[in-house]
Amino acid sequence: MIDERDVVAVERQLGRAPRGLRAVAHRCPCGLPDVVETAPRLPDGSPFPTLFYLTCPRAASAIGTLETSGMMRSMQARLADDPALAAAYQAAHLDYVARRDEAAAEDGLEPLPRDMQSTGGMPTRVKCLHALVGHELAVPGSNPFGREALDALGEWWASGPCCLVEEEAGAEDGSGGASADQLRPARAGTER
Template identity: 90%
Template sequence: MVDDRDVAAVERQLGRTPRGLRRVAHRCPCGLPDVVETAPRLPDGSPFPTLFYLTCPRAASAIGTLETSGMMRVMQARLAEEPDLARAYQAAHDDYVARRDKAAAEDGLEPLPRDMQSTGGMPTRVKCLHALVGHELAVPGSNPFGREALDALGEWWADGPCCAVDETGRADTTDRVGAAGAATTASPEEETP
């Protein structure tokens, strides 16, 4: 269960009401959620393969900068050149699918089809660092490319929280980034809850 304050923070970060929230999967050092776990199927029953969703607009913006730097092309090339890395990336995919299947079972939902993507292009492509970083933050040590991207990000939280909500879950008027910042940071490949 996600408490009202966390739901309000995620809503501020995304600029809209989140769908299918299961729990906060990771918290930013500032204390706010930065990764949430979502249900494998949305309330209307439609498949939703992105189990771990990065919500912090500052982290998302920094990751977007990494994506435009060519980092994903280099990572993709390394998959063909480094067998140990390819095996670790396959293991990350397997971990993600197992966790998504477990979430479906816990929620009494039909698991997603086996041929459905896990996230971020796994296990054979690198197409969304946002999703890979979300996985690594939620399950430290699980995703080699998520870890590399996370290490390259720096301290996105250093300027303080990306948004503010009071103890009751209402938006605080001192909001630092807000919905406008969040709306432009999502990766086009990443599903949105």
């Protein structure tokens, strides 16, 4: 289950209500969610292959800059020339599909079709660094291109949280919102 404060944060990050939200998959060092886990099928039953969805607008903007720099073209070329890298990317794809199938089973949903790409172009293309970074943040060590992009990003969180989230109780009792403990960065690892 996901905390209501996290739902509010994700809604503010995206500028809309999140769909198919299952859990916080990773927290930014600022303490807010930056990757969420979504259901493989939306409430209307339509397929949603992006299990790990990057929500932080600052991280997304920084990744967009990497994408326009030609990083994906370079990665794609290396994928074709480096069998070990191709094998690691294939393993990332298999990890992603297995986790997505597990989420579907946990939610009582039909898994997505076997011939559907996992995310970000995997396993044969490099199509979306946002998705690959989301995978790497949610499952550290799983995605070689997600790791490369993440290493190139810099500290997107350094200027503080990307959005403000007031606690309902804080608003009611006049304390003005979240405490320092509530905004403290989460420990390393994933949340499910």
